[in-house]
Amino acid sequence: MRPLVVVLIVLFTSLAFSQNDPGVLEDPSDLPAPVLPVMPAPTVKPLPWQNIPEIKEAVVGQPRIGLYAGWTRLVFDVPKGSTVQVTPEGFGITIGFSGLQVRGGLALKSPPSSLSPEVQGWSLSSGPLGSTATIRTRYPLRAGGGGWKMLHLPAGLDSLNDRLVLDFSEAFANRQTLQAPPLQLFPFPVEVVLDPGHGGKDPGAVGSVMEKEVNLQVTHKVQGLLEAAGATVVLTRLGDTVFSDDKRTDLQHRASLGVSPRKVLVSIHANSLAKQSALAGYGVETWWHPNHPESQHLARTLQSSMLEWTSAFDRKVRTAPFVVIRNSQVPAALIEMGFVSHPVDGENLLSAGYLDRMAYGIALGIQRFVLSQAPVPSTP
Numbered sequence: 001m002r003p004l005v006v007v008l009i010v011l012f013t014s015l016a017f018s019q020n021d022p023g024v025l026e027d028p029s030d031l032p033a034p035v036l037p038v039m040p041a042p043t044v045k046p047l048p049w050q051n052i053p054e055i056k057e058a059v060v061g062q063p064r065i066g067l068y069a070g071w072t073r074l075v076f077d078v079p080k081g082s083t084v085q086v087t088p089e090g091f092g093i094t095i096g097f098s099g100l101q102v103r104g105g106l107a108l109k110s111p112p113s114s115l116s117p118e119v120q121g122w123s124l125s126s127g128p129l130g131s132t133a134t135i136r137t138r139y140p141l142r143a144g145g146g147g148w149k150m151l152h153l154p155a156g157l158d159s160l161n162d163r164l165v166l167d168f169s170e171a172f173a174n175r176q177t178l179q180a181p182p183l184q185l186f187p188f189p190v191e192v193v194l195d196p197g198h199g200g201k202d203p204g205a206v207g208s209v210m211e212k213e214v215n216l217q218v219t220h221k222v223q224g225l226l227e228a229a230g231a232t233v234v235l236t237r238l239g240d241t242v243f244s245d246d247k248r249t250d251l252q253h254r255a256s257l258g259v260s261p262r263k264v265l266v267s268i269h270a271n272s273l274a275k276q277s278a279l280a281g282y283g284v285e286t287w288w289h290p291n292h293p294e295s296q297h298l299a300r301t302l303q304s305s306m307l308e309w310t311s312a313f314d315r316k317v318r319t320a321p322f323v324v325i326r327n328s329q330v331p332a333a334l335i336e337m338g339f340v341s342h343p344v345d346g347e348n349l350l351s352a353g354y355l356d357r358m359a360y361g362i363a364l365g366i367q368r369f370v371l372s373q374a375p376v377p378s379t380p
């Protein structure tokens, strides 16, 4: 890039930042837009529908492949009643097809060029007990099911064969029904502030869901979990309302609730990117500000417990002077639960399983932080 262009970009970026009135900096959407390459339109090739005849021999052939914006689907058609074993590991998964041989030979594989933005390629080979397929992804799969999902569909009305359906996107998080113990009871009185971002005339980000609604929904779940553990929870808004339609007054009011003896203020948001770069934004991030010496610790604790329970993509802990966290007097953090603008992450935010997991991760993170701050009992 020529130096003049670089200087102009730097100048423009710093101007854009300084023009933001710090009194109304609310969440990442108020920061200068990230410089992202304009994404070329993805090659969308829907899954080829073939009237697959019944597979009568013990064989497995090459997968059918569907390419979509933000994700890729592979489908293996196998004889009715087949046993398959799927193992994720690192950059990909291995599938064992017991007792099935590769159709028409000992091995098959995809062409050497990359299959899609998500999948590098696949291969299939026969062994003494059956055959093995390997699918290589272009990103590491995450523990707990992050980065892919699977469906094993039995033969039925719409298919004469069993189908193993595998979907890949780095944005896939765990959407399974939450099974978790209740939080432990707090051993001392605890009061916390939860701030569901936006509300009233301000919807926040709009995409797969309306941000103000999903923020409130998750906040109520977190509230329920913390109250069941004996905490008192103060909300900055109770429904689809705001304290003031003047943004500065409203944000300042929310921040003013973050006072002692309350232990923390946690602001709950969802993210979005402009349409042309929407595929580049997915995952969970937590923001902090040095308003309090323990805010960074709070942000790290929240980020790690959210990832632990959702297997979402990690966009890390970041810092910015958003009003609500900057002006809180107690440790504060602002959470971004995912992108309403991404085709897969947007679906995460529509999933009850994902939202329950997110709420549990937030509540557990708050509890872990509060307990870590408790004074160590002195020994007499």
Ligand SMILES: [Zn+2]
Residues within 6 Å of the ligand: 027, 197, 198, 204, 205, 211, 269, 270
């Ligand atoms: Zn927001």
